[in-house]
Amino acid sequence: GEDVEQSLFLSVREGDSSVINCTYTDSSSTYLYWYKQEPGAGLQLLTYIFSNMDMKQDQRLTVLLNKKDKHLSLRIADTQTGDSAIYFCAESSYGGSQGNLIFGKGTKLSVKP
Amino acid sequence: DADVTQTPRNRITKTGKRIMLECSQTKGHDRMYWYRQDPGLGLQLIYYSFDVKDINKGEISDGYSVSRQAQAKFSLSLESAIPNQTALYFCATSASYRDANTGELFFGEGSRLTVL
Numbered sequence: 608g609e610d611v612e613q614s615l616f617l618s619v620r621e622g623d624s625s626v627i628n629c630t631y632t633d634s635s636s637t638y639l640y641w642y643k644q645e646p647g648a649g650l651q652l653l654t655y656i657f658s659n660m661d662m663k664q665d666q667r668l669t670v671l672l673n674k675k676d677k678h679l680s681l682r683i684a685d686t687q688t689g690d691s692a693i694y695f696c697a698e699s700s701y702g703g704s705q706g707n708l709i710f711g712k713g714t715k716l717s718v719k720p
Numbered sequence: 721d722a723d724v725t726q727t728p729r730n731r732i733t734k735t736g737k738r739i740m741l742e743c744s745q746t747k748g749h750d751r752m753y754w755y756r757q758d759p760g761l762g763l764q765l766i767y768y769s770f771d772v773k774d775i776n777k778g779e780i781s782d783g784y785s786v787s788r789q790a791q792a793k794f795s796l797s798l799e800s801a802i803p804n805q806t807a808l809y810f811c812a813t814s815a816s817y818r819d820a821n822t823g824e825l826f827f828g829e830g831s832r833l834t835v836l
């Protein structure tokens with residue numbers, strides 16, 4: 608079945624850039640998402656990219672999609688302590704058997720002052 | 721007020737007890753989901769419902785049941801709770817694809833369940 612993989616931990620210093628990587632297996636993925644989960648809260652959509660795009664930029668966030676390699680990345684510029692959270696990569700396809708999102712296990716980003 | 725509301729937010733119970741987690745939404749979405757989150761395992765889908773009369777099992781439905789009482793309400797039940805069901809449970813909603821949306825999920829704040 609479909610799978611989404613991402614590393615579990617990332618630690619950066621405040622002011623540095625963070626890059627969180629994700630790989631997925633479903634070649635029919637239509638949308639790819641980054642969700643953010645702050646401590647004690649539910650997940651919130653951070654950004655998404657449509658599969659016919661290579662890049663999407665939104666203020667400090669840059670999403671890169673390599674569809675050939677099925678690789679998605681999220682770059683956070685000038686990382687702040689408030690960016691400390693768990694970041695989930697997810698994908699969906701209209702042809703998915705369940706019509707829901709497939710999530711990775713989440714990358715816990717720790718930002719050190 | 722939150723668009724997706726879960727009750728209770730925290731619950732401690734004993735092995736063998738029946739537990740119900742409730743979810744209500746004001747987003748007018750057709751689709752509702754129950755996920756379970758365990759540290760290091762990400763989100764696992766328990767059950768999902770595409771409308772009031774359509775309920776489907778997810779990856780880990782054993783030991784759980786659901787009821788879609790109305791478009792806005794979707795409850796999750798543990799008939800006889802066991803300790804390995806201790807986890808954080810999330811309800812989520814999404815609009816149907818026919819509404820030409822991105823498939824984005826909207827999550828509740830979560831219900832933390834501890835089974836002793």
